[in-house]
Amino acid sequence: MFTMLTAAELSARLRSEGYRVTSQRLGVYEALASSGAHLTPERVLERVREQHPSMSLNTVYEVLETLTRLGVIRRADVSAGPRRYDANVAPHHHLVCRSCGMQEDVPCDDVDGSCLQPPASDGFEVEEAQVAFLGLCSDCRDPATLR
Ligand SMILES: [Zn+2]
Ligand SMILES: [Zn+2]
Numbered sequence: 001m002f003t004m005l006t007a008a009e010l011s012a013r014l015r016s017e018g019y020r021v022t023s024q025r026l027g028v029y030e031a032l033a034s035s036g037a038h039l040t041p042e043r044v045l046e047r048v049r050e051q052h053p054s055m056s057l058n059t060v061y062e063v064l065e066t067l068t069r070l071g072v073i074r075r076a077d078v079s080a081g082p083r084r085y086d087a088n089v090a091p092h093h094h095l096v097c098r099s100c101g102m103q104e105d106v107p108c109d110d111v112d113g114s115c116l117q118p119p120a121s122d123g124f125e126v127e128e129a130q131v132a133f134l135g136l137c138s139d140c141r142d143p144a145t146l147r
Contacts, residue, residue, distance in 0.1 A: 002088040004033035027052050028063040033087035038076045038103040078132045097137035
């Protein structure tokens with residue numbers, strides 16, 4: 001189960017890694033994590049603007065990269081699809097809808113993520129591994145919504 005960090009916990013993480021605590025950093029994390037979804041920076045901006053009407057897309061990109069370096073969120077893009085971020089940093093897999101792009105978490109039985117250990121290879125530095133199950137979500141499979 002995914003539990004989002006409280007503002008106090010996130011502030012402590014930022015400080016311990018030498019980052020300043022700003023309302024923008026807290027606001028972007030809150031907008032992503034409270035959505036319970038994997039959002040593109042554009043969708044994060046739409047949500048965060050409810051609280052921070054003047055925030056720019058550039059700022060959202062910068063903050064998302066900062067939070068990724070901090071390890072409190074992670075990238076969850078699928079192959080050549082749009083950049084997306086995920087506030088669930090525990091090992092897990094994704095269901096991905098080819099039609100609408102919806103991404104949903106599915107548990108990884110192997111909680112330490114050892115099923116995702118890459119084979120040894122010459123000089124290739126693996127940064128992360130992910131499993132995406134591609135298909136159609138229930139909305140997109142429903143004939144009433146087909147155009
Ligand atoms: Zn769909
Ligand atoms: Zn996820």
